[in-house]
Amino acid sequence: MLSQIEKQILKSWIQYAVEPRIAKVTGRKIRTTGPRIAVMGNCQAFGLAYAMKVMDPSATVHHYSAIGHSRFADLDLLAKTLDTYDYIFSHEFPAGHLRGDGDSSALREKLPRVTRTPPIVFAAFHPDLIYVSDQKGGFIFGPLGPYHSALGLFGWRAGLSLDETRALFNENVFSTVGYLDMWDEAARRFLATAQDECGIDFSTDLMKWARKGAFMYSVVHPTSYVLFDVAKRMWEKVGLKPPATDYSYYYIHDLARSEIFPIYPAVAKIFGVQGGYLFKIQNHHLANDVGDFLTLPQYLEACFRSYEKAGADNVVNSRVEAWIADENTKTLLIGLARENLRKGMTPTV
Structure with missing residues (x-):
C-alpha cells in the first residue's frame, strides 16, 4: 500500500x-x-x-x-x-x-x-497534556491516542484510586503545579521558535489569535484561522502577495477531526473562555459516524487500563517522573487529592 x-x-x-x-x-x-x-x-x-x-x-x-x-x-x-x-x-x-x-x-x-515553516506549539490552554513513551522511546497510546494527562499518570504511578486521581483536577492542584501561569512561557517559546527557525515575528498574530479566544485544540493542533494566518506570512516571506480573502467563509477545521483535549475550567477562566472536562476521541471519518467523547471519569479509567497493559516499567514521562522523585511534591499532591475527595471535589464534565 x-x-x-x-x-x-x-x-x-x-x-x-x-x-x-x-x-x-x-x-x-x-x-x-x-x-x-x-x-x-x-x-x-x-x-x-x-x-x-x-x-x-x-x-x-x-x-x-x-x-x-x-x-x-x-x-x-x-x-x-x-x-x-x-x-x-x-x-x-x-x-x-x-x-x-x-x-x-x-x-x-x-x-x-x-x-x-514554523510549527505551532502552544501549551497555555492545555498545560496538563503530555506524551508518554515506553522504554524504547515509542509512544504509549491511550483513549486519546498520544495525548495523556500528567495528573492522571501521576495518580496511577502514585497508587491513587480513580476517585482520588479525579480529585486532582481542581484549581488548588493546578495552582500548585503551575498550570495557571503558563501563557508567558508558551508565548516566549512559540515566538522564539518562529523567529529562530524562520525569521518571522508572529507577536502581532499571536495577540490577534488570543483576542478570538481559545485557538488550540491541543498543544500541537491549532484552529484553521491560525494556519491561514501562518500561510499568509509564509507567502509574504517568499514574495507572494496574499489577497484579501474572507477565509472564515471557507473554513475546514481539519484538525478538529483528531483528538481534542479539553481546557480545564480553572485554566479557561483565566482566558475568558468556556472550560470543561470533555475529551474528544479522534474521528477522521465524519461522513460515516459522528464520533464519541469521554467524560473525565471515563477518560481516567481508560488511561489506567492502558497503563496497566503497558506495565509500570514501560510508562515514562519526565514531568511525572520528577513529581514522583520529589518526595515533597509527591506528598503534597497526594494530600491535596485526598483532601479534595473528602470535600466532594471530584469533577466529571
Missing part, C-alpha cells in the same frame, strides 16, 4: 508531465494556471496547503505528509519531485519517514530554496 507521500508524488508527476500533454491534444483548458506550491510537514501541513489554495484558486497546491513511513520513496525521489514546484514550504521532520536516510535538513541541502 502506498504512503501519502508516494500517492502525492504519483499525482504530482501526472499533473505536471501527463495532463498538460493530454490537454494539448484534446484542447481541454487547465484551470490551475497559477504557481505550483508544495507544502510538506506534520499534521498542520494540510491546513496550510488548504489556506494557500483558498488564497489562489488558480494555483496547484499539493500537501505532502511527513507522518507515517514510505515504502518506496526516498529523499532523492522526493527532492526531484519537489523541484518541479515554484514554491516549497516544509516543517522540520526527522529521518524515518522516507525510505533510507533523509530528514528536513537533508532535503534543504538538496533543495536550498525550501522555505522552513
